[in-house]
Amino acid sequence: xxxxxxxFRMGDHPDYLAALAGESGRGAxxxxxxxxxxxxxxxxxxxxxxxxxxxxxxxxxxxMAAPELLKCAIIPRNVN
Numbered sequence: 001x002x003x004x005x006x007x008f009r010m011g012d013h014p015d016y017l018a019a020l021a022g023e024s025g026r027g028a029x030x031x032x033x034x035x036x037x038x039x040x041x042x043x044x045x046x047x048x049x050x051x052x053x054x055x056x057x058x059x060x061x062x063x064m065a066a067p068e069l070l071k072c073a074i075i076p077r078n079v080n
Contacts, residue, residue, distance in 0.1 A: 002026075010053050018057045028054050028061045 004017045011017075021028065030050045035043040047063045054061035 004028075009050070010057075014053070014057055017054075018059065021057070021059045026059070028059050029064045030054070030061050031064055 002020045004011075004020050017028070020026075030047055032043065032047050032050065035046045038046070051061045051063065
């Protein structure tokens with residue numbers, strides 16, 4: 001797992017994100033916490049803009065809500 005964190009949109013270096021994703025077809029997850037309290041339409045539009053930005057870099061993205069992310073983090077997994 002590689003992380004690229006930005007406090008606003010793609011940040012100042014979207015080329016770094018593209019390099020992290022590489023040509024291997026890695027995907028990215030958009031977590032739009034700043035829009036948690038926004039009306040549904042505004043939230044949807046914001047996420048769609050982020051996904052379009054990723055697509056413009058050649059990166060496949062998907063949206064993950066913070067509660068969904070937390071479930072992934074706390075479910076025990078057998079890692080061998």
